[in-house]
Each structure stands twice: as C-alpha cells, then as structure tokens.
Amino acid sequence: MRLIQKLGEWFDLRLQLGTPIRETAEHPVPRETASWFYVFGSAALTCFMLQVVTGILLALIYVPSAGEAWNSLQALNHSISLGWFIRALHGWGSNFMVAIVLIHMVQVFLFGAYKFPRELTWMVGVLLLLVTLGMAFTGQIMRFDQDAYWGLGIGASIASRVPVIGPWAVNLMLGGPIIAGATLSRFFALHVFVVPGLLIVFVGVHLLMVLKLGINEWPMPGRIVRRDTYLQEYRELTHKQGVPFVPNAVWKDILFSGFILLAISVCAIYFGPFGPSGQPDPTIIQTAPRPDFFFLWLYALLSFLPPSAETPILLIGPAIAIIVLLALPLVAGEGEKSWRRRPIAVLTILLIAVALGTLTHLGQYTPWSPVMDAWSSESIPAEYLQGRTALERQGALVFQAKQCHNCHSLDDKGGQRGPALDSVALRLTEDQLIHQVIQGGGNMPAYGKNLSPAETTALVAFLKTLHPADRTPARDASRALALGASEDSPHP
Amino acid sequence: MSTENEISRRAMLVKLGVFLNGVVGVVLAVPIVRYLLSPVTREGNTRDESWLSLGGIEQFPAGQTRLATYRNPVVNSWDGQTGDVACWVRNVDGQHFQVFAINCAHLGCPVRWFQQSNLFMCPCHGGAYYQDGSRASGPPERGLFEYSYKLENGKLLIKAGEMPTPGRAANTKPGETTCA
Numbered sequence: 234m235r236l237i238q239k240l241g242e243w244f245d246l247r248l249q250l251g252t253p254i255r256e257t258a259e260h261p262v263p264r265e266t267a268s269w270f271y272v273f274g275s276a277a278l279t280c281f282m283l284q285v286v287t288g289i290l291l292a293l294i295y296v297p298s299a300g301e302a303w304n305s306l307q308a309l310n311h312s313i314s315l316g317w318f319i320r321a322l323h324g325w326g327s328n329f330m331v332a333i334v335l336i337h338m339v340q341v342f343l344f345g346a347y348k349f350p351r352e353l354t355w356m357v358g359v360l361l362l363l364v365t366l367g368m369a370f371t372g373q374i375m376r377f378d379q380d381a382y383w384g385l386g387i388g389a390s391i392a393s394r395v396p397v398i399g400p401w402a403v404n405l406m407l408g409g410p411i412i413a414g415a416t417l418s419r420f421f422a423l424h425v426f427v428v429p430g431l432l433i434v435f436v437g438v439h440l441l442m443v444l445k446l447g448i449n450e451w452p453m454p455g456r457i458v459r460r461d462t463y464l465q466e467y468r469e470l471t472h473k474q475g476v477p478f479v480p481n482a483v484w485k486d487i488l489f490s491g492f493i494l495l496a497i498s499v500c501a502i503y504f505g506p507f508g509p510s511g512q513p514d515p516t517i518i519q520t521a522p523r524p525d526f527f528f529l530w531l532y533a534l535l536s537f538l539p540p541s542a543e544t545p546i547l548l549i550g551p552a553i554a555i556i557v558l559l560a561l562p563l564v565a566g567e568g569e570k571s572w573r574r575r576p577i578a579v580l581t582i583l584l585i586a587v588a589l590g591t592l593t594h595l596g597q598y599t600p601w602s603p604v605m606d607a608w609s610s611e612s613i614p615a616e617y618l619q620g621r622t623a624l625e626r627q628g629a630l631v632f633q634a635k636q637c638h639n640c641h642s643l644d645d646k647g648g649q650r651g652p653a654l655d656s657v658a659l660r661l662t663e664d665q666l667i668h669q670v671i672q673g674g675g676n677m678p679a680y681g682k683n684l685s686p687a688e689t690t691a692l693v694a695f696l697k698t699l700h701p702a703d704r705t706p707a708r709d710a711s712r713a714l715a716l717g718a719s720e721d722s723p724h725p
Numbered sequence: 726m727s728t729e730n731e732i733s734r735r736a737m738l739v740k741l742g743v744f745l746n747g748v749v750g751v752v753l754a755v756p757i758v759r760y761l762l763s764p765v766t767r768e769g770n771t772r773d774e775s776w777l778s779l780g781g782i783e784q785f786p787a788g789q790t791r792l793a794t795y796r797n798p799v800v801n802s803w804d805g806q807t808g809d810v811a812c813w814v815r816n817v818d819g820q821h822f823q824v825f826a827i828n829c830a831h832l833g834c835p836v837r838w839f840q841q842s843n844l845f846m847c848p849c850h851g852g853a854y855y856q857d858g859s860r861a862s863g864p865p866e867r868g869l870f871e872y873s874y875k876l877e878n879g880k881l882l883i884k885a886g887e888m889p890t891p892g893r894a895a896n897t898k899p900g901e902t903t904c905a
Contacts, residue, residue: 300805382807386833386888387849393892403890404764410773410887411797414804415764514806516794518827518835521848535832536850540866544891601851601863605837636842640851650851678853678861683843 257444258483261475263467265451267482270344272489273337274443278436279490280330283497284368285429287323295375297421299414299513302377306509321501327372329497331527334365339582345570346449348458352562354442357435359558364432366527371424373525377417378509383522385412394544412515447471452570459567521602529596530589536601600649603639607647614644621698628695631688635680643699651677657699658706665707666693773799774886779814779824782881787819790838790856798886812872813838813845814881815856822881825858826870826889833890836869845869866891 245251294313296305309316338358341347347355370388374381385407392402408415450470476482507525511517524532538546572579595601604611613629621629632638640650661669670689673679684692700706759766779793793814800808813836815823825845827835834849844861845854852863859868870889875882 298803298805299807300803383834383849386828389888390828390831390833390890390892393890395892399890399892401765403888403892405762407888408764410799411807411810412888413797413807414801416807512806514809515827515835516792516806516809516811518792518811518837520835522834532849536864538864540864543864543866602848603846603851603853605846605848608841634841636839636844639839639846673862676862678844678855680842682855 258479259477260444260447261471262448262478262482263450263470264474264476266448267476267485268451269485269489270340271448271482272486273333273340275486276490276493277330277333277337278440279493280326280333280497281432281436283326283494284323284330287319287326288425288429290319291323292425297375297417299377299417302375302417303509303512306376306378310506317506318501320506321504322497323372324507325497325500325504327369328526329493329500331365331369333493334362338362341449343572343575343578343582344449344452345458345572345575347562347565348568348570349460349463349562349566351442351446351449352566354439354446355562356559357439357442359555361432361435361439362558363555364428364435367428368424368432369525369527371420371428373528374417374420375424376507376509377513379511379513379517379520380508380522380524382412382513382515383520384524385416387522387524391547395548449570452572454569454571454573456570457568458570521599521605523596523599526593530592533592533596533599536599602648603636603650604648605639607638608633608636611638611643611646613638614646617643617699622694624691624694625698626695628691628693631684631692632695635683635688635692637692640677654696654699656701656704658697659700659704660707661696662707662709662712663693663697664709664712666696774884776875776882776884777886779812779881779883781879782816782822782876783879785814785816785822785881787816790815790840792838793824793881795883795885810885811835812883812885813869815858822874822876823858824872824874824881824883826872828870828889829865830860830867830869830891831863831865833888 241251291309294305294309294316296302306320309320311317341355341358373384389403389407389412392406393399395402404410406416407413408419447467450467456466511520523529535543535547569575613633618626618629637654638647640648642649642653643655645653657666667689669675669677670684670692671679671681673681680689697706775798777795777798779795784793785791791814792811794809794811797804797808797810811827813825813827815825817823825836829836829847829849829852831847831850831852834847836845836847836852836854838845843856845856845858847853847863847865850864852865853861854865854869855861857868858871860866872883872885874884
C-alpha cells in the first residue's frame with residue numbers, strides 16, 4: 234500500500250496532475266443537477282470511446298480497398314474469431330451514439346442550457362452533432378456493399394446539383410469520375426482520421442467549457458437568465474447549496490453509461506452485425522438501395538419533394554437548419570429556461586420528432602416505390618375473378634402482365650405508388666378509366682403506346698368490376714341523357 | 726537603451742521566424758492543395774471519357790432493350806467490381822440505338838427495364854421512364870441520361886467514363902420531354 238502511495242507521489246511530483254484532477258472531480262455542481270436527466274452527455278462520450286476501441290479493432294482486419302473491403306467484412310463475420318461481435322458492437326454503438334446525441338440535444342434545448350453564458354458550448358454541440366452524423370454516413374460507406382455503393386450515387390447526385398461547382402464537387406467526393414477504389418479510400422480517410430479528429434477536438438472544447446462554466450442548473454419556472462446577474466446567481470447555486478460532482482452526481486453518469494454499454498452488447502449479441510448486403514457490383518441491378526436508419530427520413534423526404542423544389546430544398550434546407558441551430562443561443566441567449574414556460578420550444582421539438590418519426594416510418598416500407606415483382610408474385614384475389622366475363626378476366630391478365638400491380642394494390646397486395654384499385658369503379662367512369670390508362674397523368678405513365686385497343690378494352694372492363702357489391706359504380710349521367718340510352722347499359 | 730534594442734531585435738527575430746514559416750507554409754500549401762484537387766483538375770481534359778465497345782450489335786435485337794455492361798476506361802487494379810458499369814441498350818429499329826445510363830436521373834439508383842409495360846422503373850423513389858428514356862412519372866426532373874453511340878465494324882460503341890449525375894450531364898443528351 235505504501236509502495237503504491239510512493240509511486241503515486243513520484244509520478245505526481247513530475248506530472249503535477251493530482252491537484253487539478255481532484256479539483257475537477259470535486260467541483261461543486263447545483264444540487265438538482267445530480268439528476269437522471271443529466272446523464273446523456275457522458276453516455277454519448279462513453280459511446281464514442283467504445284467506437285474508438287472497436288474501430289481500431291476492426292481496422293486490424295478491414296481492407297479499405299474497393300476490390301477487397303467486402304471480402305474482408307465477410308472474413309470478419311465468418312472466419313475471424315468473434316469478428317462478427319466486434320462489427321456488431323461498432324454498428325450498434327454508432328446507432329446508440331446518434332440516438333443519445335439527439336436525446337442529449339433535446340434535453341439541453343428543453344432545459345435552456347444553451348442560454349448565457351453557455352452559447353458557445355451549444356454551438357460546439359451543434360458541430361458535434363454534425364460530425365457524429367458525418368461518422369454515421371461515412372461508416373455506412375465502410376460497409377462497402379450495394380447499399381453503400383448506391384448511397385454514394387445518391388450523395389454524388391445531390392452534390393452535382395450545387396450550382397456552378399456541382400460537377401467538380403462530384404469528382405472531389407468520388408475521387409474520380411466514377412464510384413471506385415479512390416472513393417472508398419477517401420471515405421476511409423475521412424471516417425478514420427479526419428472526422429474522428431474533429432470529433433475529439435470538439436469534444437475536448439465542449440467538455441472544457443462544461444467544466445469552466447459549470448453544468449446548467451435545473452431550470453425553475455420564473456428564474457430568468459440575465460447577462461448581468463446570471464453569473465452571480467449561478468455562483469450562489471453552486472457554492473452555497475451545491476454538492477461535489479464526485480461522488481454526488483457522478484454515480485448516475487457511471488451507472489447510466491454502464492447500462493448503455495450493456496444495452497449495446499445485448500443488441501450486438503442478439504441482433505448481430507449490420508450486413509454487408511450484396512457485393513458492390515454495379516452490374517447487379519436487382520437491388521433496392523436503402524440508407525441506414527438515421528438517414529431513412531431523408532430518403533423518404535426525397536421522394537415527396539416536388540421535382541421543381543427538390544434542388545433548392547436539398548441545398549438550402551440543411552444550410553438554413555444549421556444556421557438556425559448555431560444562431561439559436563445568440564438570438565435567445567436570455568430569458569426563461571424552464572420548458573414549462575416555453576410552449577413554442579416544446580411544440581417545435583414535438584413537431585420535429587413527429588415529422589422525423591413519420592418520415593422514418595415511411596422510409597422503412599417505401600410506399601412510393603413500385604413493388605418491382607408484384608406483377609409476377611402477387612395474385613389477383615379470387616373474389617375479383619369469380620363470376621366475371623371472359624373479357625373482364627382477360628383484363629385481369631392485362632393488369633398483371635402490364636405490371637399495373639407494381640404500383641396499384643388489390644386487397645392490400647402490390648405497390649402503393651398509385652391509389653389502391655379495389656373500388657376504382659366508384660371513382661372513375663368508363664371514359665375516365667380509358668383516359669387515365671391511355672394518357673396517364675397525376676403521376677401515372679401513359680400506357681397508350683403500350684396497350685393495344687383490345688387490351689385497353691379488356692383492362693377497363695376489369696377495372697369497371699372493381700367496386701363493392703352493394704354500391705353502384707360511377708357513371709356519366711350526361712352521357713346517358715345525351716345518347717338517350719338506359720342507365721344500366723353504358724355500351725349504346 | 727541597450728535592453729530596449731535587444732527586445733526589439735528579439736521581436737524582429739520572432740517576426741522573421743513567423744514570416745519564414747508563413748513562406749514555407751505557402752510553398753507547402755500549393756502542392757498539397759493541388760494534390761487534393763487532382764480529381765477535379767483532371768476533369769479539364771477529356772481523359773476520363775472514351776469510346777468503348779459494348780459488343781456486337783447482334784446482341785441487341787431490333788425493337789428490344791437489353792442490359793449491357795462495360796469496364797470503365799480508367800480503372801485501377803484495386804477498383805474490383807466497381808470498375809464494371811451497366812447500361813441499357815435500346816435497339817430502336819435495327820439502325821438507330823439509344824444507350825441509357827443505369828442511373829436514375831433523380832438520385833442515381835439503378836433503373837430496371839420492364840419490357841411488358843415498356844417502362845423503366847427506379848426502386849428508390851419511384852421514378853418511371855418510357856422506353857425512349859423520357860420521363861414518365863415520379864420525382865425525376867428529366868429523362869434518363871443517354872450516352873453518345875456509334876456503330877463500327879458491327880460493334881456498338883458508346884462514349885462513357887464518368888458517372889452521369891443531374892448536375893453534370895452535358896455529355897449526355899436529355900431524354901425527350903414527356904408526352905403525358
């Protein structure tokens with residue numbers, strides 16, 4: 234025991250770190266901040282440290298070469314002892330890290346922690362969010378599979394839309410004219426050197442400011458932040474009623490971080506590593522590329538933007554979002570901190586959460602995409618064929634053979650790109666059906682050139698049968714009058 | 726007096742040192758920036774693009790649209806499969822061809838050809854194109870990217886070498902405007 238103490242003294246005489254470490258550990262924090270709401274920042278840091286360790290372990294095996302990366306991941310998954318587990322830890326660790334960073338940000342926002350004098354802490358936090366997302370995106374590319382390959386294509390297509398410098402930006406991003414070896418190499422450099430380097434620097438500055446300025450006090454409704462009085466008030470909170478960070482507050486951080494590490498490990502063991510999916514062979518086109526979970530909302534958004542608005546929104550939207558986030562503490566640096574007195578802040582969070590959640594949900598089952606094999610894999614429900622005429626059944630064949638089923642569902646089977654057709658005859662008259670099929674419109678291609686008159690007649694005859702038995706189909710009242718025909722014989 | 730002189734001398738030496746480092750910094754920055762920008766500066770010349778054979782025209786029967794693949798003209802040994810590129814070849818009438826890039830004009834995903842309905846469909850965001858490459862529906866702002874082609878000694882040649890994207894499609898003809 235005495236030997237350890239002597240050794241400690243020997244080092245401390247030379248390092249001179251003992252006193253500052255002790256002072257940091259025991260610095261007083263406001264009593265109420267020893268709370269479970271204040272554990273997310275340290276948990277994010279724990280995730281990052283896990284990512285550094287598992288990342289280095291993966292780099293022992295991974296080959297950052299377009300020709301070999303996929304094979305080396307297969308080796309990690311199947312040949313290297315517990316390679317799959319390290320990959321799973323790294324993959325799940327990244328998901329947890331993004332999630333915890335977002336939760337941390339929401340908590341900090343709702344608790345008004347970005348206000349004076351912690352404006353810069355928030356701004357660096359925004360940069361930390363951006364580099365964390367940068368790690369997530371570049372990490373997805375390290376898993377050099379089909380999703381990564383076409384994900385790069387999407388990235389290049391977006392970059393190319395930047396006015397004037399677009400084409401250069403694409404070449405700079407890809408490292409050449411196509412997605413190839415140079416692309417993976419530069420994203421490897423970004424993922425392993427550049428972005429983590431920035432992350433470490435920003436984390437250092439962020440932590441330094443948290444220590445120098447003190448942790449945000451628990452917001453009380455009515456306790457207003459003013460630049461000229463805040464520092465004095467905070468000093469009283471910490472020095473008169475405060476408690477030492479160690480051990481009064483730190484045990485919750487440690488417990489929560491341990492719980493998160495445990496959760497990541499359980500996910501890694503239970504769900505295993507992410508991919509890789511198919512080989513990055515661009516000649517295999519039977520693929521439906523999909524980004525990782527945290528970019529699904531963007532993927533969904535891209536299918537809903539009107540074509541004319543897409544480029545401006547894609548290019549200007551992120552810039553505006555970042556500027557708003559960075560400017561927030563400068564605009565709202567004083568005033569009420571408590572979320573109980575900030576309804577707009579709460580509503581904003583709810584709105585963003587619902588929007589992102591909805592888009593992510595949609596991104597998981599992509600209703601806007603044709604179901605590429607529905608025409609050959611999904612049958613027409615039997616009740617839609619029973620008791621039908623030969624012409625109507627012929628129309629059902631046309632419906633399948635011409636891939637209408639890829640975009641239109643019957644009995645909830647098939648694509649959802651276009652409207653479900655189970656009751657289309659209630660909505661459209663015969664003439665409108667013919668017009669819609671031949672000329673398209675409303676985001677439907679025109680089939681005039683691809684259908685013979687006989688096929689069109691059969692298809693429309695089938696579509697006219699698609700209505701609930703107890704309801705009469707749509708009809709053109711004026712037509713019957715004009716032709717003087719009876720209502721129930723639309724073929725005069 | 727002498728101490729003041731010494732201080733100003735040291736201050737001057739510090740300035741000199743900073744200046745020297747600045748000059749060396751600039752001298753080093755030029756090659757570093759040029760190195761970093763090499764993928765861009767290379768684009769000025771047309772080295773990336775060249776005429777490539779997709780094989781004999783007998784592989785592409787008249788009136789049909791078939792998938793073809795080629796090896797990118799500029800590849801490194803470590804590019805692996807990424808150096809192989811696919812494209813759609815449409816033989817219009819035995820004389821005229823259209824060669825479409827595999828990349829959707831929206832965000833670059835691989836479009837698939839459906840000969841039964843004569844449509845190209847994209848799996849990502851639901852873009853659809855007619856058989857002549859013009860836009861049929863969905864988010865794309867334009868038709869499919871088209872490569873220039875020529876016929877030589879019974880072979881179909883296309884001019885290719887860079888990934889077509891919405892912002893740099895100068896070398897590819899835009900598809901005809903939609904009739905729908």
